[in-house]
Amino acid sequence: MIEWFRNFFSSRFWALCQKEINQITSNRQLLIILIFPPTIQLLVYGFALNPDVHNIRLGIVDYARTYESRELVTSLTSNRIFIAQEYLDREADLAAQVRDGKITIGLVIPPDFPRNLDQGKTTEIQAFIDGVDANTAGIASGYLGQMVSQFNRQLLGVSGKLLIDTQTVFLYNPGLRSSWFFVPGVLGVVLTLISSLVSSVTVVREKDTGTLEQLLMTPASSGEILLAKIVPLFVLLLGDAILALSIGRVVFGVPIRGSFGLFLILSGMYLFVGISIGIMLATLCRTQQQVVLTSFFINLPLIQLSGAIAPVESMPTFFRYVSVLNPLRHYIAITRGILLKGVGLEILWPHAIALAIFALVLLGISINRFQAQVR
Amino acid sequence: MQKVLALCRKELTQFQRDRLTLALAFLLPMMTLIILGSAIRLEAKGIPITIQDLDISPLSRSYIERIFATNQLVAVSKSTDDPEQAIAQGLAKAAIIIPPDFASVIQSGKSIPVQILVDATDTNNARIIQNIVRATTRSFLQDAGIQSITERIKARIRVWFNPGRREALYIVPGLYGLILWVYPSLLSAIAMVREKEQATILQIYASSLSATELLLGKGLAYLIIAISEAVFVMICGALIWGLGIAGDPTTLLIGTLCFIVDAVVFGLLIGVRTTNQNAAVQAVALIGFLTALLLSGFIYPLSNIPFPLSFVSNIIPARYYIEISRDAYVRGSGWLGIWQAMLMLIILGLGLFNAARLSLKKMQLPN
Numbered sequence: 001m002i003e004w005f006r007n008f009f010s011s012r013f014w015a016l017c018q019k020e021i022n023q024i025t026s027n028r029q030l031l032i033i034l035i036f037p038p039t040i041q042l043l044v045y046g047f048a049l050n051p052d053v054h055n056i057r058l059g060i061v062d063y064a065r066t067y068e069s070r071e072l073v074t075s076l077t078s079n080r081i082f083i084a085q086e087y088l089d090r091e092a093d094l095a096a097q098v099r100d101g102k103i104t105i106g107l108v109i110p111p112d113f114p115r116n117l118d119q120g121k122t123t124e125i126q127a128f129i130d131g132v133d134a135n136t137a138g139i140a141s142g143y144l145g146q147m148v149s150q151f152n153r154q155l156l157g158v159s160g161k162l163l164i165d166t167q168t169v170f171l172y173n174p175g176l177r178s179s180w181f182f183v184p185g186v187l188g189v190v191l192t193l194i195s196s197l198v199s200s201v202t203v204v205r206e207k208d209t210g211t212l213e214q215l216l217m218t219p220a221s222s223g224e225i226l227l228a229k230i231v232p233l234f235v236l237l238l239g240d241a242i243l244a245l246s247i248g249r250v251v252f253g254v255p256i257r258g259s260f261g262l263f264l265i266l267s268g269m270y271l272f273v274g275i276s277i278g279i280m281l282a283t284l285c286r287t288q289q290q291v292v293l294t295s296f297f298i299n300l301p302l303i304q305l306s307g308a309i310a311p312v313e314s315m316p317t318f319f320r321y322v323s324v325l326n327p328l329r330h331y332i333a334i335t336r337g338i339l340l341k342g343v344g345l346e347i348l349w350p351h352a353i354a355l356a357i358f359a360l361v362l363l364g365i366s367i368n369r370f371q372a373q374v375r
Numbered sequence: 376m377q378k379v380l381a382l383c384r385k386e387l388t389q390f391q392r393d394r395l396t397l398a399l400a401f402l403l404p405m406m407t408l409i410i411l412g413s414a415i416r417l418e419a420k421g422i423p424i425t426i427q428d429l430d431i432s433p434l435s436r437s438y439i440e441r442i443f444a445t446n447q448l449v450a451v452s453k454s455t456d457d458p459e460q461a462i463a464q465g466l467a468k469a470a471i472i473i474p475p476d477f478a479s480v481i482q483s484g485k486s487i488p489v490q491i492l493v494d495a496t497d498t499n500n501a502r503i504i505q506n507i508v509r510a511t512t513r514s515f516l517q518d519a520g521i522q523s524i525t526e527r528i529k530a531r532i533r534v535w536f537n538p539g540r541r542e543a544l545y546i547v548p549g550l551y552g553l554i555l556w557v558y559p560s561l562l563s564a565i566a567m568v569r570e571k572e573q574a575t576i577l578q579i580y581a582s583s584l585s586a587t588e589l590l591l592g593k594g595l596a597y598l599i600i601a602i603s604e605a606v607f608v609m610i611c612g613a614l615i616w617g618l619g620i621a622g623d624p625t626t627l628l629i630g631t632l633c634f635i636v637d638a639v640v641f642g643l644l645i646g647v648r649t650t651n652q653n654a655a656v657q658a659v660a661l662i663g664f665l666t667a668l669l670l671s672g673f674i675y676p677l678s679n680i681p682f683p684l685s686f687v688s689n690i691i692p693a694r695y696y697i698e699i700s701r702d703a704y705v706r707g708s709g710w711l712g713i714w715q716a717m718l719m720l721i722i723l724g725l726g727l728f729n730a731a732r733l734s735l736k737k738m739q740l741p742n
Contacts, residue, residue, distance in 0.1 A: 037661060048669040050679035051499035100712035117527060124529045131537035132705045134545040135417040136676055141532045142506030148530040149513060155527055163481050163521055164512050165488045168505045170495035171462060178498045292656045304410050311497045314416040340496050347464050
């Protein structure tokens with residue numbers, strides 16, 4: 001064992017590794033790239049993306065002005081989903097306010113509201129919802145319907161319970177904290193961006209400055225050179241994955257319900273995918289600028305079809321099938337599975353196998369291309 | 376003025392010669408439009424759910440039928456005995472568990488709890504599922520005559536501007552804001568920083584051209600390119616999703632013009648502040664793309680952004696443009712609703728131009 005270590009540390013491979021490590025640690029810019037963009041992206045995505053439906057601005061024209069009509073408004077605004085922004089006198093003003101986007105929902109309580117209630121007849125109240133934000137409008141109209149029917153039952157003195165009393169249990173994320181959805185997704189996005197960028201830059205720089213030829217003159221084989229580049233980067237990027245996860249844990253309180261070891265292993269596998277994409281880019285491009293532009297071209301569909309922001313299930317069928325060919329999609333399914341659902345390989349195996357295939361194929365292609373190019 | 380026009384012509388000639396950049400200038404925006412415009416959908420359709428019916432009575436069966444009649448929920452293909460397992464595997468997004476004494480308790484006029492397990496990893500769709508099930512249950516009770524509450528108050532809800540709640544109508548006009556921010560600024564940033572990288576800027580410093588003239592000339596050239604990008608992208612959007620302008624088209628015209636001026640000037644500023652093309656592209660991608668995507672209200676409402684970030688979002692031009700574009704394409708309220716946003720676009724544009732002019736002046740030797 002000791003013998004093996006001694007051999008290892010005096011090997012050519014270790015020398016190359018040391019060279020890479022020295023280069024990385026002396027490159028301040030690289031270290032900054034590894035730390036700041038992931039942190040900022042995680043924080044901004046986690047805080048800024050929030051599908052909560054609350055504080056929807058309600059404009060009210062109350063022609064009735066009775067106890068019951070005020071009661072209705074109070075019950076609508078009691079749980080922070082709607083807030084009474086403005087009381088107006090005329091329906092036309094209300095419509096104008098909705099048109100100008102000042103309020104999201106306009107509510108009209110008709111003058112015959114109290115009379116009809118007294119006579120036991122049905123009264124119609126009108127609500128118009130600004131449908132520009134289709135998603136919020138849908139959820140808001142659902143809530144509005146529920147609250148009005150709740151109020152109905154209160155009026156009738158029914159115990160308030162429906163005969164079928166649906167009790168919703170939100171699994172995995174009972175507080176419906178949206179950051180728990182976005183953080184595992186953005187973690188995958190960040191790792192993709194960083195790993196492909198860093199690996200392509202380290203290879204291209206060597207090509208740019210012409211030191212690659214010098215390396216190739218040495219007895220080291222091209223495979224050794226590449227491997228010595230990959231291994232230190234891999235360790236650093238794994239550190240990045242842990243950094244990102246800790247931010248998710250500490251800042252957003254994202255749980256780690258599954259096995260941390262499995263997370264590390266599969267993240268490592270995914271990093272190979274990212275690194276291979278980077279090396280492939282480097283073999284395709286001659287200058288750093290081309291690398292950056294082409295990576296823009298590749299990363300955009302990779303990220304958008306991964307389910308990091310908009311869930312895969314909501315995509316049109318065609319894109320849902322295309323996304324099966326996206327390694328990031330599988331990695332995000334894995335991180336959400338491990339962190340939120342707390343499941344293991346028994347459920348995640350299809351994604352893990354897909355990831356392994358992607359890692360092997362992409363790594364194979366990129367090493368091949370690299371060797372073909374330097375020969 | 377003549378100097379500005381001459382510089383502008385030179386820039387356009389240079390741009391035309393670079394075939395790769397020329398292709399990317401139109402290909403990238405179109406690709407972004409198609410992918411983001413079709414793939415970003417927030418509301419799931421055909422959500423797979425599983426129902427565990429422990430009662431197996433005519434009543435429970437008609438309840439189940441009713442739930443699937445909404446077309447928004449579909450039964451999972453593979454049925455499992457353990458609903459929680461089906462959700463963990465991702466086969467189902469929700470499970471409804473009907474208890475064994477379902478029919479008998481309801482027929483005796485008492486209320487029975489029915490448990491609904493919802494996969495809340497995707498919080499937005501979790502809410503949507505909850506709403507669908509609740510609304511369906513209510514109408515089931517009503518229609519089946521089990522618990523017909525005489526609705527004393529009926530809410531007549533109408534969704535204005537977008538009655539079918541087509542999500543493309545929300546996403547695509549917002550997407551214009553993202554695309555017309557990122558790509559024009561990317562091009563002008565590269566053009567500016569290239570002068571510095573190739574040291575041709577020294578020749579400009581030595582010439583009689585002032586900082587303002589340099590910025591105006593370059594800006595004008597890239598503004599012309601950006602205008603053609605904008606027209607191209609909007610025609611693509613109109614053809615693919617059939618988006619038509621809802622109201623006064625002048626707001627969109629002038630708003631778009633102001634916005635791409637802002638974008639081009641922002642690119643110039645980045646070009647002035649960075650030292651090489653790599654850094655410039657990174658800066659546009661990180662600052663420009665991230666802010667226009669996340670702090671502009673493109674995906675979720677602006678009011679949901681918490682304090683320190685909400686403050687930052689006030690100086691993001693994309694936020695104001697998205698307001699203008701959504702208004703023009705969907706709401707159509709015209710100048711009255713959006714003049715403030717327009718004003719902010721102009722103010723931010725002037726601010727950006729001044730920042731670029733000042734930092735360029737610092738590099739130039741005083742006359």
